[in-house]
Amino acid sequence: MFTFDLLINAVAAGLMLGGFYAAVAIGLSITFGQLDIVNIAHPTFVILGSFVAFVINESFGIDPVLIGVVFMPIFYFLGMGLYQIYYVSFEKTGQESLSGLAFFFGLMFILEVLMILAFGVDYRLVSAAYIGETLHIGPLDLPLRMLIPAVAATLMTIAVVLYMSKTFMGKAIMAVSQDRLALQLMGADPIRVKRIALGIAIATAALAGALLIIIQPVEPSVGRLYIGRIFAIVVLGGMGSISGTFFAAILIGVVESFIATFYGPSWAPAVGFGILLLTLAIRPQGLFGRA
Amino acid sequence: MFSRRKFGLRMIAAAGLAVGALLLAPQMANAQKKPLKIGFSMALTGPLAGAGKAALIAMQIWKDDVNKKGGLLGRQVEFKFYDDATSPSKVPGIYSKLLNVDKVDLVVSSYGTNEISPAMPIVMRKGLVFMSLFGLAVNDKFNYDRYFQIMPAGPVPKDDWSRGYFELASAQSPKPKTIALLAEDADFALSAVAGARRHAKRLGLKIVYDKTFPFGSPDVTSVMRAIKAANADLVYVGSYPGGSVGLVKAAKELGLKAKMFGGGMVGLQFAGIQKNLGPMLNGIVNYDFWVPEPTLNFPGVKEFLTKYQAGAKGKGVDPFGHYLPPYAYAYLQILGDAVTAVGSLDQGKIAAYIHKTTFKTVVGNVKFGANGEWAKTRTLQVQFRDVAPNNIGQFNKPGKRIVLYPDSVKSGAIQYPYKQ
Secondary structure (H helix, E strand, O other): OOOHHHHHHHHHHHHHHHHHHHHHHHHHHHHHHHOOOOOOOHHHHHHHHHHHHHHHHHHHOOOHHHHHHHOHHHHHHHHHHHHHHHHHHHHOOOOOOHHHHHHHHHHHHHHHHHHHHHHOOOOEOOOOOOOOOEEEEOOEEEEHHHHHHHHHHHHHHHHHHHHHHHOHHHHHHHHHOOOHHHHHHOOOOHHHHHHHHHHHHHHHHHHHHHHHHHHOOEOOOOOHHHHHHHHHHHHHHOOOOHHHHHHHHHHHHHHHHHHHHHOOHHHHHHHHHHHHHHHHHHOOOOOOOOO | OOOHHHHHHHHHHHHHHHHHHHHHHHHHHHHHOOOEEEEEEEOOOOOOHHHHHHHHHHHHHHHHHHHHOOOEOOEOEEEEEEEOOOOHHHHHHHHHHHHHOOOOOEEEEEEOHHHHHHHHHHHHHOOOOEEEEOOOOOHHHHOOOOEEEOOOOOOOHHHHHHHHHHHHHHOOOOOOOEEEEEEEOOHHHHHHHHHHHHHHHHOOOEEEEEEEEOOOOOOOHHHHHHHHHHOOOEEEEEEOHHHHHHHHHHHHHHOOOOOEEEEEEOOOOOHHHHHHHHHHHOOOEEEEOOOOOHHHOOOOHHHHHHHHHHHHOOOOOOOOOOOOHHHHHHHHHHHHHHHHHHOOOOHHHHHHHHHHOEEEEOOEEEEEOOOOOEOOOOOEEEEEOOOOOOOOHHHHOOOOEEEEEOHHHOOOOOOOOOOO
16 A cells, blocks of 8 residues: 555654664764774663663653763763773784674673663663654654654764864864874874774763663663664765764665555565665765765 | 489470471481472573563472472472573573483473474483473474473464454454454564464455564554554554564554454563553553453462562562463472372373373463363453553552453453554
């Protein structure tokens, strides 16, 4: 069945879903795309953000989005600390490629176990007045459970893009993976730059986690379901391009929603990954990546 | 001087010691006997860990109860278990280790279809009795005569699972004519919906939507929108907790107009999810296995749940334990009763005894059929009713999940059509 109502709602649902994907992928875009660090544990940090939102929402009834924003600085310092461990243990000795990957794998499992010990294994959800409510605009139905995360994710993306393009540190982060020596000649410390970059990446996980638990229930291992999808988004958008990651996330969201509405939801991930393969065949650097 | 009074006191003390020693002798002898080891894998991490950990609490309650009464065959019961991390690939290795290294005396299964099937070839090779916990139609593939499954699906599990939903639907007036079928893409949900599809065809319902969606999809709004556009009278869903929550929320957000909605949605039985969804659950007809309705007040179940709820505190598992824990207790209850009745660990005799006996358990009377499934289905269809927002305690009392099916435990009539 193909109607105009279904079409515009499919596009709107895809835009909202894509916005949420962007929130989860943007941190990985910084670590993987710009720092060349394969942080496979990034979705687990997102889940940690979800549990922080759950605990505070459950105890004090505070809005999960606000909790995510408030906890971004704490996650920022967590990310900085993480980079210091990674640098001393692997990067400094030139073992970052394989050992670094193993480190983040291990970190993912350790974080999962710690979350199990701290929060248990039951599914957790948050409460907010807007969950279950819908904004109706003509034929368009916009569930606030999806709309609010999408808006928050878009604002976060804009903030990160502005920081990267308008500040010295942002430009240094973009430069660090390309030419570390040149960066040092400019008077910037690449270790400090990378430490700050990983801090920003993990900070985005605090908000992304809060947005995730608004959308779906969370248990400690649910982050694994996102690993493939968000790596695909980062590669599709172009390594190192934050805005590219955002548009790739939107593209994947719209395609998945369109396929789910008109052809069958089981095809949605396959079509998403098909687009990735096709894009890489035509444009190996991704949609917005530099050749 | 040795006074008479002192002599009398010493005699009394000596007599007391002798009587005490006589009373304690059998238990001391039992304690000296080698413990009886029951081995299993369990999902203690991963997506099914919520259920797995709750099951383990129930199993440990059974172990404590049995050991307080002197154990099995005069031996204290010990558990030997490993976390399978909800990963079917780990299960064969765990059971090989349990049987060949740990040398356990008996085995029981992990929780769930996907974790039970991989253990079957190993258990069958050793000819062991295999009590299983919530596997849907696992023995259809193996036809093992020492397999017994505690979930009350019924003798034809895939069909009996959804039989109640369709019997209820076909009894309504006017009769529903169309149905939408949706399955999350994993073993249990696909099997449940396959059964629903057969019922729909048998009853002459027109299937207007029949799709699957990927396991763990973050958002199912688009799926629900397509279902709504199909305008089916009935919507039957097989899904796991994440998908179930998303679909219930999307149904409310988009204003689903079906006459019956629900069926095989896992997750709607868990107190945390029930609390969060609140009034969005009202009107949904879904499967369940135990709810606190007076018709399901079997001997021992309330005492068991009191112990479970005390044990579950602070462990991050379902606080009420209605869904799985009574059955996790009961499958060991049956094994223990059979071992005691047979008086040995002879696996053939234990299996024969289980086949011919009706067991009195905390989940009621259990009688197995030839294929090791319940001889008669008791998969409940319950309807959420009068659910208030943000109140978890309400789900531990009667009146919120009305049992509509089967008639033997029915506690109320259906409200039809489904209204949000």
